Amino acid sequence: DAGVIQSPRHEVTEMGQEVTLRCKPISGHDYLFWYRQTMMRGLELLIYFNNNVPIDDSGMPEDRFSAKMPNASFSTLKIQPSEPRDSAVYFCASTFSGGNYNEQFFGPGTRLTVL
Amino acid sequence: AQSVTQLDSQVPVFEEAPVELRCNYSSSVSVYLFWYVQYPNQGLQLLLKYLSGSTLVKGINGFEAEFNKSQTSFHLRKPSVHISDTAEYFCAVSATGYSTLTFGKGTMLLVSP
DSSP: OOOOEEEOSEEEEOTTOOEEEEEEOOTTOOEEEEEEEETTTEEEEEEEEETTEEEEOTTOOSTTEEEEEEETTEEEEEESSOOGGGOEEEEEEEEOTTSSSOOOEEOOOEEEEEO | OOEEEOSOSEEEEETTOOEEEOOEEEOSSOEEEEEEEEOTTSOEEEEEEEOSSOSEEEOGGGOEEEEETTTTEEEEEESSOOGGGOEEEEEEEEETTOOOOEEOOOEEEEEEO
């Protein structure tokens, strides 16, 4: 298996622009998580899905952030408009609830820089 | 709700020396505990986990951790570190039966020759 795939790996954009981050979970996994990692706040859970349905989005910082999962193999995290304080590494992770335990498998992350 | 405290943000150590990375958690319910490792410019990778049973858990790369319920701790240890162990280590907790993880702020392990 290719693991969790995220694109792009790096994104540099200007303040006010729309940013879309993409994630392909491991095939067969039924949970998908979006995290944000910063030096100040560490690793924060933004939102997670179960069977493509958003379960908890309480970690989404503002209305500028939105996430979708149109099917089991694809999810997006969108920021519109972007701001410099959104600069961070964004991770996607997935897990299968039917296993011994739902270990989360992480993608390599997208490093976002908003100028 | 659960919380995790990693007491050291950075731990410098010489190669072949032993190391302990400390983790304390808080929870009003039973928990699962995890250690993840993050190498530079990579995602997180599971090092080991405690679900139940023996309180001493062995993981990959020679690491082990001990669950201490009375002290609400889950410290990570390795008897002899290598340069390649230089990475950031995250302790995480999950309420049993739930899928979400709460992470600590991380501990940077710096191994020098």
